Amino acid sequence: MTDRPEKRLRLPPGAPLPLGAAPGGILVLAPGEHEGALFVEAALRVEGEGHAPGVAPTAVIHAHGRGAAVHAAGDDCTLQLVGLVLRGGRAELGAALCLDGAMRVEAEGCVFEAGRADQGGETVGGLRGALHLRGCRLAGGALLTGIVDATFEDCVVEGDLLLREGAGLTFVGGEVRGHIDLRGSTTRAPSLKLSGGAKAKVRNHSAQPGAVEEAP
Amino acid sequence: MGNAALADRMRSGGPTFDDGSPIPTHQGSEVTGSFDPANRVARPSAGQKGALIGKGSEVLVRSGKTSRSRELGRVADGTPCEVIQSDGAVVQVRLRIGQKMVVGWAEATAFSSQPGMIKSEDDPKLTEDFPYAFFGGDHDPTAPKGADTAQGALGDCFFIASMAAIANASPQAIADAITFDKATGKYTVRFFEEARGGSMKPVYITVDAYLPTSGNRADPAFAGDPGKPLWPAILEKAYAQWKGGYDVIGEGGTGDQAMAELSGVRSRSKNPASMREADVLPYFEGAMREGLAIYAGVRNTGEASAQAPLSASGKGYAGRLKQIHSWNEVEPGTLSVTDLKGKVGVARDEGEEGDKSSALAGRDVANGSIDYKSSQLNIEYKNGKKPEQPSDLSVHFEYHGMLDPAKTIIGNHAYAFERVVDGKMLQFYNPWGSYQPKPITPAEFLRYFDALSTNAVPKTKTAR
Known part of the structure; x- marks a missing residue:
């Protein structure tokens, strides 16, 4: 792996992903597989080369079982992911994308493929910070827990979407093919807002339920 | 354990170290006197989890509310249950009797609120047969350390390893977390909850000293072992309750x-x-x-990868994959059989997590199966398709269990870091309290x- 990307760095397939991100840096990943997990603690934009709305992404970050494919752990910064496939992760929380820093992650037109996660976040896992996904496909389940605030806009979640602890989710349009499953602790409850014709079956815990709001 | 309790233990002639100081122990003991330390509730509510605690006696469960109702059975003191409804002096509960889950009525005074029990590993329709028993003594942690922890039959290694890591770094933080109330016989544990914006607010959870046991009522089924301090089991119980x-x-x-929930710090x-290999030691040394x-x-x-593990068998090929440790099993969905000379296409297993066996599929496969537990593999190709030699078939798979038998590294498991050894190796602690790993290299x-x-x-005493 290289140390840090320049402000804008194009990586051909097979080129190592950088260990850290230069604040404000842009990584452009050429179509093909890019090996390695990306650990992000500073502002960064990662985009698949030639990405376009409605076109399946072809630039792949493959973790090969070594943590989350992208792990966002910084504070007070933003990570943007555009037109990427995140694949092959294994993690405690969020195999494709793990957000446990107090930062913001925005993803557009990405595919999060199922890896293996200890608690159910086979694609995306969030513990704190803010997560905004637009037009993304989550090819498996996701887990939002702790105090993460998430918005999923026109996204498809192919597995169960678990809302735990004090997580908040606004789900606009799109579809959850499994269930949205809410369970709080004895001291806090998750919240869910469905709108924009979102298709989802909601399963709420009987003893420690979350708050569910449905809007047109 | 406080000084008074230590003195009591020494006077009572309990187990001691070589220097005569007492070994902190906790023993399951039945509570038969008038003092009732169980966490009772005035009116059990539907869905509430708990146990029928009879203070040393079995608890009678009937089919109906009245004393004329048929006896369903007498269950062990401390049998876990879930409330369906309560009606005055009686409560209807769902609980395990033998190998069945049954619904019956018991005296409401027998019900005690307890954390919900896990499902049986053998039959997920049953709750585990882990009756709660009272554990006395050892009320205050004295010099707590990571090695006090001993994970039991609960898959919470993340929490036990976290307790061990916190105890190793700050025994004071563990001591500050637990307060014993002599008047009620209960413990109040302080945790912390992160709020939006990053602040941490304290959360206080009160639990009694009844712990799930397995077989031996002096042996906690989850955190804790006879002869080990009680604090990990109390913290675990409060965490479960929360x-x-x-x-x-x-x-x-x-x-x-x-x-973070234990320490109050993110x-x-x-x-x-x-990380690069060269980063690893400096990272741990710096953290220490x-x-x-x-x-x-x-x-x-x-x-x-197994080269040539299959031999001709009937119409196809069969063999048992050799695992590096007796615990290990093939991970469902990860196995592939490749013909090194390319005469037949790749066969892949179609299993998913939780499967015990699965079929193999591929363009040239007629039949195939993998039994994950025994690692037995069978494959039969379509007519006219076969490898030149059985030895051309190579198998690649992932396994779970013991990842490195020589270093005792267990997969899908959490550890607490202990120290750097000889300036070049890392020593971790297994929260099981056993199967401790050998020092490992950065690689x-x-x-x-x-x-x-x-x-x-925090290292210093914190206000509650």
Whole structure:
């Protein structure tokens, strides 16, 4: 792996992903597989080369079982992911994308493929910070827990979407093919807002339920 | 354990170390006097989890509310249950009697609120047969340390390893977390909950000293072992109560969150995959210098390739894959059979997590199967398709269990970091309290570990 990307760095397939991100840096990943997990603690934009709305992404970050494919752990910064496939992760929380820093992650037109996660976040896992996904496909389940605030806009979640602890989710349009499953602790409850014709079956815990709001 | 309790223990002639100081122990003991330390509730509510605690006696369960109703059975003191409804002096509960879950009525005074029990490993329709028993003594942690922890039959290694890491970095933090109330016989545990904006607010959870036991009523089924201090079991029970049950925390969690909940300070995570080998020792040495609690998680599986493991058998090929440890099993969905000369196409197993066996599929496959537990593999190709030699077939698969038998590194497991050994090796602690790993090199750390968190736990006494 290289140390840090320049402000804008194009990586051909097979080129190592950088260990850290230069604040404000842009990584452009050429179509093909890019090996390695990306650990992000500073502002960064990662985009698949030639990405376009409605076109399946072809630039792949493959973790090969070594943590989350992208792990966002910084504070007070933003990570943007555009037109990427995140694949092959294994993690405690969020195999494709793990957000446990107090930062913001925005993803557009990405595919999060199922890896293996200890608690159910086979694609995306969030513990704190803010997560905004637009037009993304989550090819498996996701887990939002702790105090993460998430918005999923026109996204498809192919597995169960678990809302735990004090997580908040606004789900606009799109579809959850499994269930949205809410369970709080004895001291806090998750919240869910469905709108924009979102298709989802909601399963709420009987003893420690979350708050569910449905809007047109 | 406080000084008075220590003195009592010494006077009572209990077990001692070589220097005569008492070994902190806890023993399951039946409560038969008038003092009732169980967490009773005035009116049990539907859905409430708990146990029928008869203070040393079996508890009678009937089919109906009245004393004329048929006896369903007498269950062990402390049998876990869930309330369906309560009606005055009686309560209707669902509980396990023998090998069945039954619904019956018991005296409401027998009900005690307890964290929900886990499902049976053998039959998920049953709750585990782990009756609660009272554990006396050892009320205050004295010099708590990571080695006090001993995970039992609950899949909460993330929490036990977090407790061990915090105890190693700051015994004071563990001591500050637990308060014993002599008047009620109960413990209040202080945790912390992160709020939006990053502040941490204290959360106080009160539990009694009844713990799930397995077989031997002096042996906690979950955290704790006879002869080990009680504090890990009390912390674990309070954590389970807070989160919604032993079954909830048994689903897993993260060391990042658990350490923060124990210490009141946000953890910092790192992906070992983002570290170079040369970074590893300086990272751990630096964290030790700063006095940080360090938690690390091992990846779920290892990878293996078997060259020529199959021989001709009937119409096809069969063989048993050799595992590097008796615990190990093939991970569902990961196995592939490749013909090194390319005469037949690749066969892949179609299993998913939780499957015991699965079919093999591929364009040239007529029939095929893999039994994950026994690692027995059978494959039959379509007419006219076959490898030149059985030895051309190579098998690649992932396995779970013991990833490195020589170093005792267990997959899908959490560890607390202890120390750097000889300036070049890393020593971790297995929260099982047994199967301790041997020191590993930085390269081995990067090979096996996929989660890493540190926590700047306060060292000095904190106000409650």
